[in-house]
Amino acid sequence: MxxxxxxxxxxxxxxxxxxxxxxxxxxxxxxxxxxxxxxxxxxxxxxxxxxxxxxxxxxxxxxxxxxxxxxxxxxxxxxxxxxxxxxxxxxxxxxxxxxxxxxxxxxxxxxxxxxxxxxxxxxxxxxxxxINNINNPIFSVDKEHIIFANDHFYELTNCYSLQELNQKYKTVKDIFEKEEGCVTDMEKISSNKLEEKKLKVCIKTGNKKRFFSIQKIHLSHNDTNIIILNDISHEVEHKHELYKLLYTDNLTKFPNRAKLIEDLQNNGLNLQAVSLLNINSFKEVNDFFGHKVGDSILIDVAKLISKKIQNHKNLKLYKFPSDTYCVVNTEESRDEFVDLINEIIETIYKNVFIFEHYEIDIRMTAGISFSDKNNKLITADIALQTAKKDHKDYLIFYDELDKFQEYENNMFWTKKLKSAFINDNIEVYFQPLVNNETLNVDKYECLVRLIDEDGKVVNPYFFLDISKRSNQYTKLTKIVIEKSFKKFENLPFEFSVNISYEDIENSSFLDFIKEMLKKYDVKNRVVFEILEDENIKNYNLLISFIDEIKNLGCKVAIDDFGSGYSNFEHLLKMNVDYLKIDASLIKNIAKNENSYKITKTIIEFAKNLNLKTIAEYVENEEIFNIVKNLGADYSQGYYFSAPIAEPNINEFKEKKEK
Incomplete structure (x- = not known):
């Protein structure tokens, strides 16, 4: 100067x-x-x-x-x-x-x-x-105290001077409330590289708590930090409401099956035992007394079970769909757990459920699993079904229950798969995705089919799980990818192929995709649909794979979103383009209020993230009109077309004109 x-x-x-x-x-x-x-x-x-x-x-x-x-x-x-x-x-x-x-x-x-x-x-x-002309609350701090605040921060904290601020908040950490997922430690904020991790804080204003994300500016000349607060309260409340809708049984208000999967996958829940309890002949109760009485009984049964386990800290109740309840055990001994389940069954039997002038007797059957070899939920269900078949109050799973039938089924479909691979009888069918605004077919989903020896087209329901157990699943996926790429190379449509976490775990799978993209010019039109389920062990691997795919010019969709395995925290980290709303929600959207609410919330959530939504299982005009009015971008289902052997837009146009 x-x-x-x-x-x-x-x-x-x-x-x-x-x-x-x-x-x-x-x-x-x-x-x-x-x-x-x-x-x-x-x-x-x-x-x-x-x-x-x-x-x-x-x-x-x-x-x-x-x-x-x-x-x-x-x-x-x-x-x-x-x-x-x-x-x-x-x-x-x-x-x-x-x-x-x-x-x-x-x-x-x-x-x-x-x-x-x-x-x-x-x-x-x-x-x-x-700073005073920026609409965000802003304050500046040294290691212990507030040294500057703008008008919006004074208004937020209901203070009028620095002296009053520092009297109200003796140290900087006193500004922030303790809330799940929020930080209160100023040292953590000061040392945090915000580009690596977005921090969230909670500040109490009157009786209301508000949530903010933080932008930090460090001033090295005097070792202070300017903190800019961005109000995300609406986003947090929206997410909390969505969480309640997805993870709570709408009728009984107990955590649902999706919450159990979430607890197992992300919250470190370690199951020692599982028991599934089902009300016997509950359909008859609903048919005879009506759904209002049936709903009342479902609520009362949940309360009775909850009361029986309330003094056992290691037991927790989840309400599964329909008339099924799940009690999980994290530490209780085997004998004590079995005795308690038996007590629950007897208590339900002895209790008379009264609704208005009706007196209704209820009986329950339970399946219990301590299996270390197999999924406890599956094996508890096998035990439950076997107990019902054998007219027992409860049954404890043992390995022999399903081994022979499973072995026979595996052998049968493994043989069919092997024959289909040899004879090139794995084919791809195509189901159109309709743009809800234009009613034009913009995209197709590519679906695997097996052609039997007699020419019959076999649905993947019969052989997909077997292909996983027999280590043939990735081979199946690769065939579908190559045949789909070849089919759409000279067609003007965007198309999607399904891949799983098992595929992504395979170290050579990404190289195969790169090889196919070099061979076929489809990178700007292919969408990889990933099912986010309980099998995902390493989300960093999944996110890294998505980033690689996007860098290649492809798009990514999350399949069956809302099915109960969907994780919103992880979704925010994924660079995806589409959410496919699960069929179980869409098919019930016209008759189930909870399905409607969840679908509506997912679509609004997706719009906030600039994601396109696809409604699966659109089976009739009523469902289509609902999802369209809710703002879904695309529809897929038998209302428009079943999966077909060849992409044929003219066929749909003729149907639409009729």
């Missing part, structure tokens, strides 16, 4: 000062004037004004015309009247005889200290002015 030094000297003693000072001071421009009138036109540029005229009157003239606040040095005699006013007028003086070295020191002091302080003050005033 350069400083302008003006010297008014009518004694001509400063002719040599320029040359002298140039060797002593850097970044200083010195101008000489014989009197004040000659410098009036340039007075606004002066930083240091040196006056070699000993006169109070002259000082008053100068002060009248000064618009900025320069540093003024008067060179005077010992008995000068100017010496008497120097302190009150912020006037600096030097006494005759003139000493160039002292004058140089004065100028150096100004350029190194006073001017910088003025600039910093001006910058601070300017910054504060900008």
């Amino acid at each position: 350069h400083y302008d030094v003006f010297i008014i000297d009518n004694f001509l003693k400063f002719n040599d000062f320029k040359e002298y000072s140039s060797k002593k001071i850097r970044n200083v421009n010195i101008s000489l004037f014989p009197n004040f009138e000659d410098m009036i036109n340039e007075i606004e540029f002066v930083d240091v004004l040196i006056v070699h005229i000993d006169s109070i009157e002259y000082y008053n003239i100068i002060e009248k015309y000064l618009k900025n606040d320069p540093y003024i040095i008067f060179i005077i005699n010992d008995n000068s009247d100017l010496a008497k006013i120097s302190n009150s007028r912020k006037l600096d003086i030097l006494y005759e005889p003139l000493d160039f070295s002292k004058l140089t020191s004065k100028i150096e002091y100004f350029t190194n200290n006073i001017k910088n302080h003025i600039l910093l003050k001006n910058e601070e005033d300017f910054s504060n002015s900008i």
Whole structure:
């Protein structure tokens, strides 16, 4: 920075000062004037004004015309009247005889200290002015206290001054409330690299809690942080409401099956045992007494089971769909758990359920699993079905229950799969996706089919799981991918293929996709549909795979979203393009209020993330009109077309015109 030094000297003693000072001071421009009138036109540029005229009157003239606040040095005699006013007028003086070295020191002091302080003050005033005009609450903190706040932060905290803020919040961490997923530690905020992890805080205003994301600006020159708060309360409330809809049974208000899967997958729930309890012949109760009575019984049974296990900290109740309940055990001994399930069954049997003038007796059957080899939910269900078949109150799963039947079924379909691979009898069928606005077919989903020896087309329901157990699933996926790529290479449609976490885990799978994309020019039209289910063990691997696919120019969809396995925290980290709403929600949307609410919430959630939504299982006009009015972007289902052997848009157009 350069400083302008003006010297008014009518004694001509400063002719040599320029040359002298140039060797002593850097970044200083010195101008000489014989009197004040000659410098009036340039007075606004002066930083240091040196006056070699000993006169109070002259000082008053100068002060009248000064618009900025320069540093003024008067060179005077010992008995000068100017010496008497120097302190009150912020006037600096030097006494005759003139000493160039002292004058140089004065100028150096100004350029190194006073001017910088003025600039910093001006910058601070300017910054504060900008900050106060930003609509977000903003405050600045050192390690312990608030040192600045804008008007929006004062309004948020219902305070009116820094003193009041620091009295209300003794330390910075007192500003933030303890809430799940929120930080309160200022050190964590200060050390956090916000580009790596977005932090969330909660601040209480009156009786209401509000949530904010944080943008942090670190000022290294004084080791402070400016914190900018972005209100995300609506987003948090929306997510909480969605969480309740998806993870709570709408009737009994107990956690549902989806919540159990979430607890197993993400919350470290370690099951020692599972029991599934089912009400016997509940359909008859509904048919005879009506659904209102049936719903009342479902609620009362849930309360009775909950009461029986309330003193057992290691047991938890989940309400499964329809008339099934699940009690999970994390530590209880086997014998105690079996005895407790038996007690629950007896309690339900002895209890008379009264609704208005009806007295209704209920019996329950239970399946219990302690299996370490198999999925406890599946094996508990096998035990339940076997107990019902054998007319027992409960049955504990043992491995022999399903081994023979499973073995026979596996052998049968493994043989059919092997034959289909050899004879190239794995085919791809195509189901159209209709744009809800234009009613045009914009996309197709590619679906695997097996052609039997007699030419019969076999649904994947019969062989897909077998292909996984026999290590043939990825081979099946690769066949579908190549045949789909080849089919759509010269067609103008976007198309999707289904892949699973098992495929993604295969280290060579991504290389195969890259090879196919080089062979077939479809990268801008292919969508990879990924089923997000309980088999996902490593979300970092999944997210990395999605990023790789996107970098190749492809798109990604999450399949069966809302089925109970969908994880919203992970979805926010995934760079996906589409959400396919699960068929179980869509097919019931016209008759089930909960399905309608969940679907509506998912579509709104997707729009907030700029994701397109696809409604699966659109079977009739009523369902189509509902999902269209809710804002779903695409529909897929038998209302428009079953899966077909060849993409044929003309066939659909003819149907639409009819």
